[in-house]
Amino acid sequence: DDISRIRNFSIIAHIDHGKSTLADRLILATGGLSEREMTHGQVLDNMEIEQERGITIKAQTVRLNWKAADGETYELNLMDTPGHVDFAYEVSRSLAACEGALLVVDAAQGVEAQTLANVYQSIEHDHEIVPVINKIDLPAADPEGVKQEIEEIIGLDASQAVLASAKSGIGIPDILQAIVDRIPPPKGDRTAPLKAMLVDSWYDPYLGVVILVRVIEGVLKKGQQVKFMAAGTTHLVDRVGCMRPKIEQLPELAAGEIGFITAQIKEVAETRVGDTITDAKRPTATALPGFKEVQPVVFCGLFPVDAADFEKLRESLYKLRLNDASFSFETESSAALGFGFRCGFLGLLHLEIIQERLTREYDLDLITTAPSVVYRMHLTRSKKDATSGGRSFETGLRRGSVPPQDEREGESGSGGQIIELHNPADMPDPNRIEMIEEPWISATIYTPDEYLGAILKLCQDRRGIQKGLTYVGSGSHQRAQLTYELPLNEVVFDFYDRLKSISRGYASFDYEQIGHREGDLVKMSILVNEELVDALSMITHRGTAEARGRGMCERLKELIPRHLFKIPIQAAIGGKVIARETISAMRKDVTAKCYGGDATRKRKLLEKQKKGKAKMREYGNVSIPQEAFIAALRMG
């Protein structure tokens, strides 16, 4: 195979701009699948939840053969990339395996926040970027306006942008020809010792762990002994191939090519994304620049509603982790919720996806505690510290373990101890805390002007610091570009949902972490009938604690059904109550009162109550429905 006829590219696009539809079209045009196979929907999004949510979670790759205008057949390797901020790291490693990218922009929507984040990453990788203006079939399409935006906002020459409709198949051959003409072929010496990048890996029930590789130099063959340089392990390659998108076995993958291998590996956790794969007997002199461990940023507790489901939950978490080493879990016990797991996620969407899969695929009823970010607690020096010894832990998320809640040590400025707190329930005694730091993000928001006021207020209410406000685009495409620094703590609850609802879906949002900053933070507890509901404890800023506490009490008042006695609901910081509501006692014969003589309705109500019982939790003799926990955590 001639390396000059290989093209490796990815597609970058904002969510819903048509990336998956276009990928499917390219596969169809090059004969990878028939029209009938295509009608089963987007082939690159292969998980059920991905299809329903329309989000590409796992980067996939597919090889296309295409006869270009010069009569030669080219090997085009397309890497699909996820479109959501939570999975930015998966985008970055896929981009590292390519020489170019198609930048897909919706002709009616224009450039969005996520487009930008990904395109900048692509530019950092020195990619040749081919702009594709998609959905030109829409009546609202404004290709000229969008071209202007691409030039103005991104600074790319858009005069050669390809106009396309992935849905109706317009512009597809032009896109393929542009890939051949404009994206450079890879470079690499096939006679050099093997050097390949581990781009991704996933668990396949038939093949075991499948590893996606980009060969940089040398040749990767079936039967070869290879070494994973960072992991320090050796494996025998038992399959080499590519996806078209159906799996096809090949004798080898040579310099410049993208494909997969299997090597009798049992768990995804044994592979590290970004690792260098080399020949065990004739190793390459230098490894690739390396890889980044992905770190969970949002934590929450997951508890089975039925305590008997604990082992089932554990097994389900193990199964999910086989294919997603980026989330972590460890056992946690709570006075009221019993045994469960403390789990770490890349972001809120990631949390929701895992939670949904547990509920849907594994049929588990779960209680989720308030999501929390990782706080850094600087403790004052105490006698206890001097004797507690130097336990230290590896993060090692890909190894299958997680750091204990708050045992990771460091030195604070004054010589005291620094611990990382993943669970509000483990908050140390406030007297021992010298200072608390919380993670901050830099957020970029694009919005039509009419929603700007409401969005500014939202950011302000969430302790945001405005860093910039400019206008981009023109005419009907003009939008405000807003940059804000925000505490991540204020974003994890429902910022994204709120942003979408106040902008009627028009605002787009992207963020990156910018480190920890000191904050005046306190732990707020919720008491129901004088009893602490640990699942609802949260760490919050002192300035917003009262409003949050009041909101929480008000919501719980609505969510907790009346009982035969009066129920006080309180929010407290330390011993001090900052908000209070009371649920009044229920009249004894509620059914008779409400429904008079209607026997069927009465029976239905009683049945409903009985059913509901199974999903209730008892706190101080008060039954709290499972939905109340989740609903209470959604800030209004």
Ligand code: GTP
């Ligand atoms: P994520 O996977 O969530 O990142 O989305 P995506 O960018 O892959 O978008 P997808 O291909 O799922 O398309 C989003 C929606 O736009 C779908 O409803 C498509 O049918 C529609 N769509 C895609 N391309 C076109 C097009 O050219 N014209 C029109 N009218 N609709 C399109």
